[in-house]
C-alpha cells in the first residue's frame with residue numbers, strides 16, 4: 001500500500017499542572033487512497049486531537065512530534081502554516097463533532113454556506129448567483145435537508161442539533177475534498193438519517209475516490225462500508241486491520257471488549273449483566289505506564305507495565321503481550 005496519509009509514532013503532549021501529558025502516545029495510522037477507515041475509541045482517548053493534528057488545527061502550546069506525518073509523501077510537520085493551510089483547504093475537510101464550534105451564531109446559515117462555497121470553489125463556477133444557489137440546494141438535498149428556504153434564513157440557534165450537524169456535513173463536502181475526517185458526524189441524528197448520510201459519503205467515496213476517516217466511540221455507529229478499523233485506547237493504538245477480520249477474530253483484548261460491548265457477536269437474554277471492561281478510563285493526569293489498558297485488561301500481567309511492540313500478523317497489527325488466539329500468527 002502506498003498510503004496518502006502516513007502517520008508513524010505521532011505523539012501529542014499537552015501542558016498540565018503536573019507537567020506534559022502525552023494524550024496521544026506514539027500513534028500510527030496509514031490510509032490508502034480511496035479507503036474508508038473507522039477509528040474507534042472511548043471518550044477522551046485522543047481521537048479528536050488526532051484529527052486536529054492531521055488537519056493542522058493545532059494550538060501553539062501543543063507539542064507534536066512524529067517519525068512521519070505525511071500527506072501524499074509530503075511532510076506536514078515540516079511545512080509553514082500557509083503551506084499547510086493550502087493543502088488542508090484544497091484536499092481535506094473535517095466534520096466537527098459539535099456544529100456550534102464552526103457556525104457563527106450571528107450570521108444566517110444560508111450566508112455561511114455561500115461563504116464556504118465561494119471560498120472553496122473556483123469563482124468560475126459562480127458566475128451567476130442563481131448557479132450558486134442551485135449548487136447549494138443540491139448539496140443540502142444530498143445531506144437530507146428538505147426545507148431549504150427555511151434553513152437558509154435561519155440562525156444557527158434556530159436549528160435542531162441534527163440539522164446543524166447536517167449543515168456541518170454539507171459545509172465539509174462543499175469543495176469535494178479528497179480526504180474527509182468525520183468526527184462522530186451523525187451523533188445527533190436518528191438511524192434513518194445516519195444511514196442516508198453514510199450512503200452519501202459512500203457515494204462520494206465511490207465516485208470521487210474520497211478517502212474517509214470516520215471517528216466514533218462505538219462500533220454501532222461505524223460506516224458499514226468501512227474497510228479497515230483502528231482501535232485507540234488512552235492515546236495508544238491497540239489494533240488495526242481489515243474490518244471483517246478484526247470483528248470476527250479480535251486479537252487485542254480491547255478490540256474484543258469493544259465488539260462485545262457493541263453486541264456485535266452475541267445476543268443477550270433479558271436481565272443479563274452486560275459485558276464491560278472493569279474500572280473506568282483513567283484521567284489524563286493518571287495514565288498508567290506501559291500498555292495503558294493494563295489496569296482494565298483481563299489478560300494483563302506484570303510485563304504489561306512495559307509498552308508492547310506493535311506486532312504484525314498478516315494484514316493486521318496489534319500491540320499486546322498476551323493477545324487472544326495466540327498461535328494464530330500465521331493466519
Ligand SMILES: Nc1ncnc2c1ncn2[C@@H]1O[C@H](COP(=O)(O)OP(=O)(O)OP(=O)(O)O)[C@@H](O)[C@H]1O
Pocket residue numbers: 014023041042043044045046047048049050097217283284
Ligand atoms: N485543548 C485541550 N486542552 C487540554 N486538554 C485537552 C484539549 N483537548 C483535548 N484535551 C484532552 O485530551 C484528551 C483527548 O481528548 P479528545 O477530545 O481527543 O478525545 P476524544 O477521543 O475525541 O473524546 P470524545 O469521543 O469524547 O470526543 C482528553 O483527556 C481531553 O480532556
